[in-house]
Amino acid sequence: MPIGGLQKTSLIDYPGKISLVIFIAGCNLKCPYCHNQILIKGDFTPYKENTIINLLKERINFTQGVVISGGEPTLYNKLEELCLKIKNLGYPIKLDTNGTNPDKIEKLLKKKLIDYLAMDIKTAPNLYAPIFQEKAEPKKIIESIKLIKTAQIPYEFRTTCSKKIINGDIIEKIAQLIAGANLYALQLFNAKEPLNPEFFKDIRKNYDKKDLLNFKSIAEKTVKKCIIR
Numbered sequence: 001m002p003i004g005g006l007q008k009t010s011l012i013d014y015p016g017k018i019s020l021v022i023f024i025a026g027c028n029l030k031c032p033y034c035h036n037q038i039l040i041k042g043d044f045t046p047y048k049e050n051t052i053i054n055l056l057k058e059r060i061n062f063t064q065g066v067v068i069s070g071g072e073p074t075l076y077n078k079l080e081e082l083c084l085k086i087k088n089l090g091y092p093i094k095l096d097t098n099g100t101n102p103d104k105i106e107k108l109l110k111k112k113l114i115d116y117l118a119m120d121i122k123t124a125p126n127l128y129a130p131i132f133q134e135k136a137e138p139k140k141i142i143e144s145i146k147l148i149k150t151a152q153i154p155y156e157f158r159t160t161c162s163k164k165i166i167n168g169d170i171i172e173k174i175a176q177l178i179a180g181a182n183l184y185a186l187q188l189f190n191a192k193e194p195l196n197p198e199f200f201k202d203i204r205k206n207y208d209k210k211d212l213l214n215f216k217s218i219a220e221k222t223v224k225k226c227i228i229r
């Protein structure tokens with residue numbers, strides 16, 4: 001697994017836990033607002049897996065959970081092996097995913113290798129191409145949503161809200177797709193150094209908190225809880 005980044009202590013990435021976050025390099029999407037360019041472009045010195053495992057052994061009395069983020073961790077078959085090593089140390093695992101690999105998510109769930117799932121929903125599934133993916137695979141996004149909603153573990157869905165990508169109708173479509181979901185988080189697009197600045201160049205004003213409150217009220221009609229981060 002190409003481990004491209006490490007945050008030894010985070011208070012915000014794993015709800016309710018002091019976590020250690022590892023960032024897996026490589027992604028199959030090309031979100032214009034992505035801030036993980038180093039991971040996407042492979043411009044890093046990878047961490048050895050043993051380094052991470054030893055660190056987790058040392059921090060057993062401090063760290064309460066491990067977040068596997070990316071990039072997109074589900075691109076790799078060795079993800080299961082890594083999860084197993086971490087679970088064998090006694091840590092709960094939160095997985096951050098873009099939801100494009102439902103088969104991998106299903107395997108991890110069946111083997112009880114993850115304890116919390118956070119899935120980004122970029123837009124309505126039929127609109128992923130061409131902005132996020134050359135070829136859209138809406139079925140896979142929908143499949144992942146179904147799997148996560150029925151998994152017996154805590155989860156959240158998240159959407160980054162940028163003009164040109166998200167509007168009230170799209171939020172409504174997403175909210176209907178995840179109807180009944182325990183948690184849906186909306187976050188503002190961060191205009192600082194996105195992967196594709198050209199994509200955003202004709203936007204004069206980004207959404208603000210008021211716009212997100214409006215989206216929240218739309219989503220709240222179908223999901224159990226919607227928050228703004």
Ligand code: SF4
Pocket residue numbers: 027028029030031033034035036040070071072098
């Ligand atoms: S899914 Fe995440 S890591 Fe991949 S391009 Fe989008 S924002 Fe970046």
